Amino acid sequence: MTGVHLLDRVIGSDYPSFTTAAEIRAFEQVPYTERIAAQSTYDAIRLGAAVNPDAPAIQFLPNADPADIPLVITYRDLIGRVTQAANMFHALGVGPNDVISFMLPLLPEAFITLFGAEAAGIANPVNPLLEPHQIAEILNAARTKVLVALGPLPGTDIWQKVEKVRGSLPHLKAIVQVHGGGGDPANGIYAFNDLITPQPADHLVSGRQISADDTAAYFHTGGTTGTPKLVRHSHGNQVYQAWGVNLLLKAKPGATLLFGMPLFHVGGSLTQTLPTLSAGGCLVVLSPSGWRNPAAVRNIWGLVERFRTETLSSVPTVLAATLAIPQGTADVSSLRYAAGGGSAIPVAVGQAIQDKLKLPVVEVYGMTETSSIHTMAYPDQPIRLGSVGLPLPYARVRIVKLDVNGAYERDCAPDEIGVVIMAGPGVFSGYLDDAHNKGAFIDGHWVNSGDLGRLDADGFLWITGRAKDLVIRGGHNIDPAPIEEILFQHPAVGFAAVVGQPDSYAGELPVGYVQLKPGASVQPGELEDWVRTRTPERAAVPVQIIPVDPMPLTGVGKVFKPQLRWDAATRVFTGVLSQLTDRGIDCSVKVGPHGSHGSLATVTLRNVPTEAREAVENEVHTLLAPFVLRHEVVHA
Template identity: 40%
Template sequence: MLLPNLPQNHFTLWGGEAAGIINPINPMLEPDHIAGILNAANTKLLVALAPFPGTDTWDKVEQIKPLVPSLEKVLYVDMCQFLPSEQVTAIRTELPLPTEDWAINFDRWIATQPDGQLTTKRTISPQDVASLFHTGGTTGVPKLAPHSHYNEVIDSLMVKVHLGFRDTDTLLTGLPTFHVNGALVTGLASFLSGAHVVLASAQGFRSPDIITNFWKLVEKHKITFFSGVPAIFAGLLQVPVGDADISSIKAALSGGAALPREVHRQFEALTGCALIEGYGLTESTAASIANPPAGERRTGSIGICMPYTEGKVVLLDEQGQYLRDCLTNESGSLVLRGPNIFKGYTDPTKNTDIWVDGDWFNTGDLARQDEDGYFWITGRSKDLIIRGGHNIDPGMIEEALNLHPEVVMAAAVGKPCPRVGELPVAYVTLTAGSEVSEDELLAFCQQEISERAAIPKEICIVEEIPLTAVGKVFKPSLRLMSMRYVLQQELEELLGQTGFEVEVEACSKHGQKATIQLLDEGAVAKRAQLEDKLGNYAIHYEFI
């Protein structure tokens, strides 16, 4: 499936699972990545968007068709069916529908099928593979994670029970349905609850109009629940509610990155609803951990395990082998176990060291668990940069910069951003005598990196990049440097250059901790303003 958010997505998702195995793919991936996924899944049938203004999906389909020998047919969805006839004529004059013998109109084909029953006679076992979801975002080579029918049904039941979905609810889907959150949390879990689902346009939250008109959409459709990444909630705080009646909202779910404390506080104050921080990943089908909607919600915590799921924090050795369970509030590796956890990637070579202490799945995230069972993410053993909920592989940035003849070494990390969580930045060392500038290196990246989301926002030329004892880049140190730089800018904007001192260091409890010393009475008087400003970042800080 290669579609934006349309009703046909759900027809394809659940009809595809009834007939065989469905593989939703991010249309923003490059053609070679899409072809790689299709070949890995031995794809026979592709459902994709027909030519439409402002989209390049069909161009990608034509590029990948000869690269996938197993692909027999493409069903195309014509988005013009949602437009007035006079617009359709103009669009189809410029962009005619496909005429290839391997391309079939999705809706015309569906119309020939009986609408009262499934034509497939297959008997589905709970452990049969239902779907293949690719991991990773718009960059990096994705891995395929298979979900069984049981994985999806049990995870949807967990979400329904934990979040309290009812058949009187109306849930809004603004996240893409090629992602497990859009497909399952505001998809299958909603249908299992008998709830109504509203698709927030084909682009979802990527459409500026959806954000601008969000509160009126809530009023019109009496939305009771939606989910998003922290950047969505931060953006909605900039949109006046006006005279919109938003009293229908009962709860919202935030995931994909840490939620800044001030965003959490302001959103709940604005809407009167519970903003629930949660945690999930493709390998756990969807959601696994979340704050309790009717219980205590601890800002910065991802919450407690959902029904049927077990989680714990463990200490691993340098080879990733289990040593012991961590103590209360001791940081370690977050591992999960339960009926929603997948059995391993389709490529066996990707399954090395993903299991810990038997059948516990190593999420790759670092966390601690407090005395009441709440989990807190303290870092990532993975080096992914999470920009607005999208995963960016820093290797792509580093490989591009290493192609430059005057770059000796490059390392990319995430820089804190109040709007999207993290932005990619790169640190480079240069050859002796080099006079290449940071702007020239940025221009080079724009030429070499095809994914816009991965192009670094800043490139810092440094004398040396911190390394481990065995010569590997020590990225935690670079992340701390980026955090300190961002905090320095924010503090200088309010206090000038001499009113404070700031240090950022690793912290076993919080992952990272910023220590701020206010040096004069004028700076102390602005502490409340500082707290408002710094509350927009998911960084733990303390004044001394």
Template identity: 40%
Template sequence: MTAGLDPNLAAVELARLESIPLDDRDLPRSTYELIARTARRHPDRPALRLLPGGKGWDQPETWSYRELLRRVDQAANLYAALGLEPGGVVGLMLPNTGTTYSALFGAQVIGIANPVNPMLATEHIVDIFRLTGARVLVAPAPELDAGAWGKACAVAAMLPDLRALISVGGRVDDAPRHWVGDFDALAAAQPAELTVTRRPGPADVAAYFHTGGTTGTPKVAPQTHANQVYVAWALAQHALFAGESVMLAGLPLFHVNAVHITALAPFYSGRSTVSLGPLGYRDRAAMADFWRIVERYGITGFSAVPTVYAGLPAVPDGVDISSLRAGIVGAAPLPSRVRADFESATGIPMLEGYGLTEGTCVSVLAPVTGNQPDAVGLRLPYQRIKAVHVDDDGLPGADCAPGEPGVLAIQGPNVFPGYLRAGPAGAEPDPAGIVVDGWLITGDLGRVDAAGFVTLTGRARDVIIRGGHNIDPRLVEESLLEHPDIVAAAVVPRPDAYAGEVPAAYVVLRSEATTPPTELLAWAAAHAPEPAAAPKFVDRIAAIPLTAVGKVHKVPLVHDAVRQVAAQELRQAGLRGDIAVSTRHGRPHAHIALDDATPGDPVAVLTGRLDAYSFSYTVDRT
């Protein structure tokens, strides 16, 4: 618990909020009604300050709530004019621009917004849009992002039911089939007030978000208007969003964090959001002036992943950041050193959060009035969270006692209706295997105390099982980051013929460091949280792989670990060949093409050596 703060105050406030039934709170029926209500109450307040990116951060375009509502209305009218039917799907492959906000929330008026990470493989984007049945695709023009435009054109050519491709942010000289024009020009020609008669209701799906996607086609998670409006309301009750708050947005709008924490939550209360620009936190020029941006706009809070915090510049002398109340961190385990460095350098608390796309972004957030030791935070109002025992098939059994670790399960108005799955009558949400009796089975390991404070202890799928002993890689990573030369670390399972799996560490050293691997290995063994958790291998790499939103991406490291094992067995068998590692059915798979010049029966020899390992494999001769 932070000195001078009392977590009981947050528990008392939670009980006060829940003393009124949620149904009596007169929440908006949809995200559109949420924006429209705020525009009626505060028409001239700034809703969005849109920075152009780079060094132009002091030259924003500002939208009032009246302007935001007008642009959402015109976007919805445009979709209707293009023939989008009620409930139709709009695919979005956009960076963070003002048009992205209007295109996304306008789509939720008449149908369903389906924002997608443009960095996904083309075939995966096609698979998503085929599943969701996208009828309209909005993508950046070549001037804004030439690579994404080229990919969008390729995607559009493979969607037989697509009706329109719309560009954003510049000229299109070589217009492909389906292209109908520039979004802003087309929308500006529409009436300034909503003309479509359709109004979405709480049970209607507002958006499709993809989740995962690092090893294959991502799953698609629908979120209803009730899901999204509730989370906006719940976040607005948190002290970080109270009063004259100003949120800084730097995560991409295809990610739920950006949509909920730095858009809908401020919109609910009529507060302001400052958007960093198309590249967000990946904009190196803007991030070099991060603290000057905080000072210029009076930023009170922002939300980012740990890697963003780790890369923040030092606070320059003379820059006033006193407006900043706290920073929210989530989406990945938080190294204690990252927290300590940020808080000591700024004097500003870091509030950890926890949630899932399937739970509409956030279920737990640390109170500003104090947190329990080691806890992520307190559950949001009207959500129930518990730890449960699960069987070998991942199905929940008995509840854990307060404070007893298990797999976290969540119930409440934030829980999604199930993954979108194809069926005879078209794609429909299906809760099978993920929502059981109304409880979202998260797969995350943790414990919940009697007051609702949640402590994470690991991710079930990340656990390394060494000879039947479970090892939390997060704890090993924490110990590695205590080394003065290690600036980043990721620990993954490396296949082992005897123990099944052993921990393997990938580390990034300070640029001037020359510590040899043998010394790092000895240091890691001496500082591991327990002997079994000591890494058996330590590899130095230039950078930890990251996803588009800055989460640590361990799949390439797992593949590298498997590749190293396969190469070792090749050498010991006296064989040569090429090794390619991929993921099949959720498991690493090594394909080994042996050199045909090898005499004898090398396939049988190598197969005999690899049979002891847990990864799947194929061996053939080139």
């Protein structure tokens, strides 16, 4: 392998330039199928390992502290252990169509399990923070044959959840326990190390030849509440993600990445882990809790200095938190760019990163159904803050108008807002349960994102809102429907709706609206308590529930949720600007639709003396800067 891009057979000693649309189209003249050098994730990691088998693939920091002595796993060790894991699963009866689910924190065994499972069968990473009944629904939907889980250890309840759900899993044949005990083989529980150690590390015992069309994994999506949707990824889908990310970020062997995202999230497993390992880079794992460990952010600049990290990459809440950490004397000159996704990066946060850290901000956009990133800001081109960039090479984006039944009507003109649909090598073939595929695709193979956006004249994508109802809280999806059902069960509630209200830290928080039945009344806090006691997912409980009369409805009688989102945003911004009104400044805010931004907050200042206007306007901009929602200031 002589090229700089290990997954591309055509690229030679230098990465191509993508400064213009013409250069991108010229690059695409070679069919993607002729470029790709790996058919499977197993092949991709083998390519990365072949560059320097003795180089570190993973450095695990137990406390996310620069002073930690890391546990180092070389590439020779990694590919050997992944091979052993695949053979372990094969010995447990797993075939290419069988599912290995796992519930693990960010331990080395989690990475080995993910790719070993994909080499033997189908991996199903599961969020261990979910409630037991939610976990059981996912495991049953996947028809889990083998479950890998963290054993009973202090400070974690993963094993307790396993014990609660195992009796309700009819397809389960074996549980593999990572740490916490020696297993109980008589009851189908086996110790990870006992099973993996005897397996050969130099070949797949099954003799399996994995094709790009084989299913690699199921990732659950559709919100932290509600019936789980299992997204079916092929090996080709996942390898494309690694190929595209490495291509645009010009990945090279030896580069380090501070890693703290969960593997049950495609951003962690596919956008960060697989590209790094297939390029011969090194994952510096920030403790079992990753970015959820407060020490990870607190020590960020010391970690950058020690490991000479080139990328500051995570969800927007983490990026924003790092800005509050003093750099001190830390040498962070190794950083080349910051990158974020999962939810929108507030323009002010992006601007602060550019101003304070002097780094370009590479914002990305995608979804589980596109194997994570589908568009991104190209580092070779000027950054347009607020835009999520251009499609990856060979990927496509369209903006379309759909009718009330979700059927295609027409494509939108440049800068006209419509529904974002996507196609390309990363787009999945459908959900595991065919019932979930209704409305998922437009024209057969264009996935319906459920997001609203526009394409400018240069093809840059701008996300302006959501056509679907999910609330995105700190990068996690919350499905409003189950919460609305709980509200409907209250005897006083006639109409109920849950939407997202802006939040300066989490991006959005769930807020409820209800129209009470005629003559009905409720006590303050009654509905919030009603939901809280009936909802296992704490993050989904509305931060407040607001009575409205009448509930805004569409022409066909459905709740018009954009009006509620505007109302929620107006309430939040009015509260934030109370710092001005408390000082006697006549100030009001109204959020409503906008042709380019989707929604816009208009702040009206009245009777402000001319000489004070600039100072007051700057104060408004400072107060509202942390929010994703755009705003403008006018004088009356």
